[in-house]
Amino acid sequence: MMNKKLMSLAGIVGGLLLVGAPAFAQDTLTVLCTPQEDWCVAMTAAFEEQTGIDTNYVRLSSGESLARIRAAADNPEFSVWWGGPADAFEAAAEEGLIEIYDSPNTEAIPENYRDEAGYWTGVYVGALGFCSNLDVLAELGVEAPTSWDDLLAPELEGFVAMAHPATSGTAFTAFWTVVTLNADALEAEEAGTGYDEDGAPTQAAVDNAFEYFAALNNNILQYTRSGSAPGSLAGQGEIAVAVIFSHDCTKLQLEGFDGILTTTFPEEGTGYEIGGMAIIANAPEAEAARLWYDWALTAEAQAIGPTVNSLQLPTNPDAPVSELAVDLTSITVVEYNFVAAGASRVAITERFDAEIATAPTE
Amino acid sequence: MQAMRQSQQVKRLQAIFRDPLLAVVLLLMVFFVTITIVLPLVAMVGESLSPEGLPLFERYLSNPVYQTILMNTLVLGTVVGIVGTLVGFLFAFVQVKLRVPFKRAMHIIALIPVISPPFAVATAAIVLFGRSGTISRGIFGVRYDIYGLDGLTLVMSLSFFTIAYLNLRGMMEALDPALDEAATNLGANKWRIFRTVTLPMLLPGIASSFLLLFVEALADLGNPLVMGGNYEVLATRVYVTIIGLYDTTGAAVLSIILLVPSLTVFLVQRYWINRISVVTVTGKPSGTPQTIDHPLVRWGLFGIVIFICGIIVLIYGTIIHGSFVRVPGVRWDFTLEHFDFVLNGIGAQAMRDTTALSALATPIAGLIGMVIAYLVVRKDFLGRNLLDFSTMMGIAVPGTIIGIGYILMFNSPIMIGDFTLIPKLTGGQGAFGGALAIILVYVIRSAPAALRTGTAALSQIDPSIEEASLSLGADNARTFRRITLPLIRPAFLAGLIYAFARSMTTISAIIFLTTPQTKIMTQQILNEVENGRYGNAFAYCVILIIIVMVAISVLYFIVGARTGAERRLEGGL
Numbered sequence: 001m002m003n004k005k006l007m008s009l010a011g012i013v014g015g016l017l018l019v020g021a022p023a024f025a026q027d028t029l030t031v032l033c034t035p036q037e038d039w040c041v042a043m044t045a046a047f048e049e050q051t052g053i054d055t056n057y058v059r060l061s062s063g064e065s066l067a068r069i070r071a072a073a074d075n076p077e078f079s080v081w082w083g084g085p086a087d088a089f090e091a092a093a094e095e096g097l098i099e100i101y102d103s104p105n106t107e108a109i110p111e112n113y114r115d116e117a118g119y120w121t122g123v124y125v126g127a128l129g130f131c132s133n134l135d136v137l138a139e140l141g142v143e144a145p146t147s148w149d150d151l152l153a154p155e156l157e158g159f160v161a162m163a164h165p166a167t168s169g170t171a172f173t174a175f176w177t178v179v180t181l182n183a184d185a186l187e188a189e190e191a192g193t194g195y196d197e198d199g200a201p202t203q204a205a206v207d208n209a210f211e212y213f214a215a216l217n218n219n220i221l222q223y224t225r226s227g228s229a230p231g232s233l234a235g236q237g238e239i240a241v242a243v244i245f246s247h248d249c250t251k252l253q254l255e256g257f258d259g260i261l262t263t264t265f266p267e268e269g270t271g272y273e274i275g276g277m278a279i280i281a282n283a284p285e286a287e288a289a290r291l292w293y294d295w296a297l298t299a300e301a302q303a304i305g306p307t308v309n310s311l312q313l314p315t316n317p318d319a320p321v322s323e324l325a326v327d328l329t330s331i332t333v334v335e336y337n338f339v340a341a342g343a344s345r346v347a348i349t350e351r352f353d354a355e356i357a358t359a360p361t362e
Numbered sequence: 363m364q365a366m367r368q369s370q371q372v373k374r375l376q377a378i379f380r381d382p383l384l385a386v387v388l389l390l391m392v393f394f395v396t397i398t399i400v401l402p403l404v405a406m407v408g409e410s411l412s413p414e415g416l417p418l419f420e421r422y423l424s425n426p427v428y429q430t431i432l433m434n435t436l437v438l439g440t441v442v443g444i445v446g447t448l449v450g451f452l453f454a455f456v457q458v459k460l461r462v463p464f465k466r467a468m469h470i471i472a473l474i475p476v477i478s479p480p481f482a483v484a485t486a487a488i489v490l491f492g493r494s495g496t497i498s499r500g501i502f503g504v505r506y507d508i509y510g511l512d513g514l515t516l517v518m519s520l521s522f523f524t525i526a527y528l529n530l531r532g533m534m535e536a537l538d539p540a541l542d543e544a545a546t547n548l549g550a551n552k553w554r555i556f557r558t559v560t561l562p563m564l565l566p567g568i569a570s571s572f573l574l575l576f577v578e579a580l581a582d583l584g585n586p587l588v589m590g591g592n593y594e595v596l597a598t599r600v601y602v603t604i605i606g607l608y609d610t611t612g613a614a615v616l617s618i619i620l621l622v623p624s625l626t627v628f629l630v631q632r633y634w635i636n637r638i639s640v641v642t643v644t645g646k647p648s649g650t651p652q653t654i655d656h657p658l659v660r661w662g663l664f665g666i667v668i669f670i671c672g673i674i675v676l677i678y679g680t681i682i683h684g685s686f687v688r689v690p691g692v693r694w695d696f697t698l699e700h701f702d703f704v705l706n707g708i709g710a711q712a713m714r715d716t717t718a719l720s721a722l723a724t725p726i727a728g729l730i731g732m733v734i735a736y737l738v739v740r741k742d743f744l745g746r747n748l749l750d751f752s753t754m755m756g757i758a759v760p761g762t763i764i765g766i767g768y769i770l771m772f773n774s775p776i777m778i779g780d781f782t783l784i785p786k787l788t789g790g791q792g793a794f795g796g797a798l799a800i801i802l803v804y805v806i807r808s809a810p811a812a813l814r815t816g817t818a819a820l821s822q823i824d825p826s827i828e829e830a831s832l833s834l835g836a837d838n839a840r841t842f843r844r845i846t847l848p849l850i851r852p853a854f855l856a857g858l859i860y861a862f863a864r865s866m867t868t869i870s871a872i873i874f875l876t877t878p879q880t881k882i883m884t885q886q887i888l889n890e891v892e893n894g895r896y897g898n899a900f901a902y903c904v905i906l907i908i909i910v911m912v913a914i915s916v917l918y919f920i921v922g923a924r925t926g927a928e929r930r931l932e933g934g935l
């Protein structure tokens with residue numbers, strides 16, 4: 001009796017396994033996807049429909065992505081990496097984790113949105129901004145911030161959030177933006193103190209940026225893992241200001257937080273990201289990865305973002321631009337040195353982790 | 363003397379090997395436990411003691427930042443241990459000692475947190491009591507800063523107090539009322555009886571509840587991730603070290619630091635508390651417990667417990683309600699889009715995978731737990747205690763540590779010469795897309811509970827029944843199948859239910875093991891919570907709770923309906 005019941009249990013379990021078993025067909029592709037999850041879903045579904053290739057993805061923040069492909073470099077789990085700020089791609093290229101691919105479709109992309117050496121090509125562009133909760137701001141009696149120094153206001157103690165630069169490309173972009181602004185300031189005082197001969201910000205500029213973030217730490221409620229997460233903390237009214245990409249704030253406004261959240265930009269200059277894409281070195285599904293690469297550069301593929309409220313600017317000039325997308329010409333954008341940013345990434349995130357993020361606020 | 367004892371043990375071992383099946387089963391169990399529990403832990407200890415790891419101990423332990431994190435961890439464990447035990451004690455006391463209405467409802471409400479997915483309670487608490495919380499801000503008009511020790515204490519105590527409640531209720535019911543009566547006859551009043559008779563008798567139970575909760579709080583990852591704020595604890599630190607920096611050596615070192623208090627407490631709980639325990643489990647109390655009728659005590663305690671029940675209902679109500687509104691806490695208009703997202707979007711695969719993997723792990727965990735319980739209680743062999751202890755390590759060790767152990771141990775195949783003993787298990791290229799590693803972790807996390815319930819049940823069954831079966835000519839396997847298993851069926855069922863619920867809701871142990879091919883619901887819930895889509899997260903939670911409840915019904919159906927006596931046994935577990 002017992003036996004039969006166990007057998008039937010085994011049967012049910014077996015049946016469930018068949019349903020849940022992952023497919024092991026030849027035509028597969030595993031994408032490492034860094035933007036928001038619903039965009040990953042829409043992209044992989046569209047690609048699968050078009051090519052018939054069974055496409056899986058894992059959504060990881062860019063820091064996590066970098067760590068994960070580094071850890072599995074001998075035997076990569078992923079074949080193509082799509083999205084996330086380009087400095088993570090620069091760091092990956094430096095370490096030999098991604099490989100050069102000369103896609104026939106690259107030509108359509110403006111030169112300033114792609115890597116000279118051909119390691120990565122931009123698939124979208126977005127600007128960093130401040131995403132603030134209007135009610136909370138009013139209650140604290142502060143205006144929506146329009147400069148980086150506004151974030152240091154004592155009224156905002158515990159009411160600011162950003163992600164942790166070690167895991168999030170968004171947060172790293174914010175950090176590097178402050179580095180660049182400091183380098184500009186030093187350079188204005190005395191030529192050669194802000195930038196070195198190669199045009200990379202000097203150590204002094206980096207140190208000043210650390211000083212700024214140490215001061216900002218007193219106002220930070222929490223460092224989140226994912227770059228866009230602070231935006232929803234602001235939406236929930238848990239904090240006043242989130243340092244996130246403006247398109248992530250717009251997405252929240254479209255998904256229930258309209259009239260609650262507002263986007264502002266620092267007047268002295270803000271950073272921007274080029275969302276990169278690259279083929280993983282020794283990719284297990286190299287063929288399919290190249291197909292994805294070609295496809296993701298087309299205007300058609302770049303039109304998918306707005307359908308899931310992801311309003312980054314497309315890099316392909318033929319792709320439609322949503323009127324809700326940020327207009328880069330209307331805001332001040334810093335000269336963002338992606339190569340230098342990528343080269344300093346590891347050192348900066350480790351130092352941030354040791355000196356700032358774990359330090360308890362006063 | 364020593365030699366004689368040894369030769370006796372050898373003889374007993376020979377007795378086992380006379381029955382080949384028994385020997386094979388024993389070897390299989392030893393093999394399984396060694397590979398799935400012992401080796402990953404050894405790998406982790408080895409990594410931390412490596413030339414790269416050793417210097418990190420000093421660096422971490424002398425660094426004030428890490429000292430603060432360690433202190434935070436211990437403070438949190440202590441506070442949650444005290445508060446959770448207190449709440450559990452109150453619930454148990456009201457159940458056993460007071461004549462008040464709604465006892466059954468209170469019991470059921472106290473059990474709810476067991477099947478609740480991680481993040482659910484913390485997220486609901488933020489919606490209710492956060493800085494813009496519906497209650498804190500909406501009703502009392504304060505911006506309460508729930509992030510940190512206070513918030514964590516609230517959500518963790520509510521999540522874990524059930525352990526203390528079941529533990530203490532079982533003990534209170536087992537207290538012999540004759541003692542109370544004797545004390546009354548000697549002229550003691552109720553307060554004096556409580557102070558000098560009841561409390562001392564319950565002390566081991568209180569101590570062991572505190573320690574169990576302490577370990578749970580140390581190991582918890584989900585709650586500190588969501589509402590830790592700047593209150594960082596070791597579990598989250600280990601997590602960031604792996605996920606953010608992929609520094610397995612650093613994580614292994616931090617894990618060892620986390621392991622020391624967890625393991626110490628586990629050992630104290632297991633060997634010291636059990637020894638000083640004065641309540642006999644097998645003795646049936648004579649008569650019914652005396653009730654306490656003083657109105658102030660009776661209704662005062664009743665009021666407190668009802669208040670706590672109210673909070674629990676409110677939190678779970680928020681989860682259910684929140685899954686049907688646009689943005690919980692902000693926009694309350696009705697919508698089904700969250701369920702659409704989960705059921706028709708990415709959630710569907712996570713649901714299928716998680717349910718299938720849990721359903722596979724459940725019978726394995728139940729059987730392994732029962733078989734090891736049988737071997738440990740009924741058979742005498744060298745290393746018996748070691749087998750029991752090693753199996754218990756599956757749950758005594760915080761989940762993140764198990765996960766790291768698996769990454770270190772199974773990231774490449776284990777070869778003996780050219781023969782692949784164990785294929786690569788972790789990562790997307792691992793066996794069955796990494797699913798096997800997840801199943802194994804589910805099994806080793808749940809088997810200890812089945813082992814404990816099995817051991818408890820077996821020690822109450824007279825071995826002579828089995829001996830009779832053996833002398834009538836049945837072999838060990840037949841006896842186990844036809845006699846032992848039916849007798850311990852309630853314990854087996856409880857083990858299965860626990861295994862399934864635990865597997866479906868676990869996060870810390872598998873968070874490093876999910877792969878592109880296997881999507882796990884708890885991981886998806888974390889993604890949604892992190893991106894602030896609480897509605898989607900709540901919809902996941904509601905569906906997960908429904909799956910667990912359906913599975914429990916199915917298990918009852920398959921393993922068999924309970925009789926009254928069995929229900930009594932199971933309730934005590």
